[in-house]
Amino acid sequence: MFHRDLPLVKDALKPRFRTALLKGRSNYLCQYRLEVNGQHPPFDDKEFLHDMSEVRKWSSQTDSGDLGELTTIEEGSRAIPFVTSNVENCLSKDCPKIGECHVMTARKDALEADLVVVNHHLFFADMALKDTGFGELIPDVDVIIFDEAHQIPDIASEYFGEHFSSRQVFELCKDIQAEYAANLRDLQQLNKAAINLEKIFSICD
Structure with a gap:
């Protein structure tokens, strides 16, 4: 939608608005976790070490840190959880790499945009975070449009249930x-x- 449909609409209507694509934090490279787990790999088999090496090479080339750009390793690589962060292991403002944080950059771009594209998982993760009173992922909006809305009940239960x-x-x-x-x-x-x-x-x- 963001890379194909939205550019066609903008080109046809010539609207003057900024757009941004915002994904969940697990879709972005975490520089700190790459450094720590790169120095002390949790596994020593060739496949894992190869994937970590590929991530390290890509990390010096990417601007967005979006793992969707990384095509030299499998999507389900065991290295992914060790070079990304989640709510449990993110150091947030205490991170020594906070100035290089791709998640923070993506959220800043979203705050400055007129139209933000997110997936269902991030939308409900944001709702769950707001319920705790500890902040938000997505900026306040006037209108919300859901695509593939039939998925909403199952995804919502993931964020408002316990597992x-x-x-x-x-x-x-x-x-x-x-x-x-x-x-x-x-x-x-x-x-x-x-x-x-x-x-x-x-x-x-």
């Missing part, structure tokens, strides 16, 4: 181990706990 997965725990364990290796050498007991928990969940899977 838990072993993958989330596994990724948390890997994050703790990377932080320990990079910055928290005095918290050896925490690192051991993360290793033991990872082993337990590996057996359960």
Whole structure:
């Protein structure tokens, strides 16, 4: 819609308005997590290390940080969760790479735009965040238009329900181990706990 349909409309009507495409944070490269997990890879197999290398090369070329641009690794690569952030592991204003944050840049562009294109997941993530009182992802708007609206009930239930997965725990364990290796050498007991928990969940899977 953003790259094909909207440009046709703008060209036909010649409207004077700014547009922006805004995705969820997991679609953007996190420079800090790339640095930490690049220095201390959570896996040492060739495929994972190759994908991390490809991400690192691309990171010096991209302006947007949108992983949709990265075509040299598979969409489901194991490296993706370790070079992106989510609500649980984002350091926000405390991040040492905040000045290079692609998510912050994308949100700034959205705030300055007259028309913003987002997907259903981001829309409801924004609603859920506003409910907590901790801010917002999408700027206030006058009109909302839904495409493929039949998906809304299922997607809304993801954000206003509760769920838990072993993958989330596994990724948390890997994050703790990377932080320990990079910055928290005095918290050896925490690192051991993360290793033991990872082993337990590996057996359960």
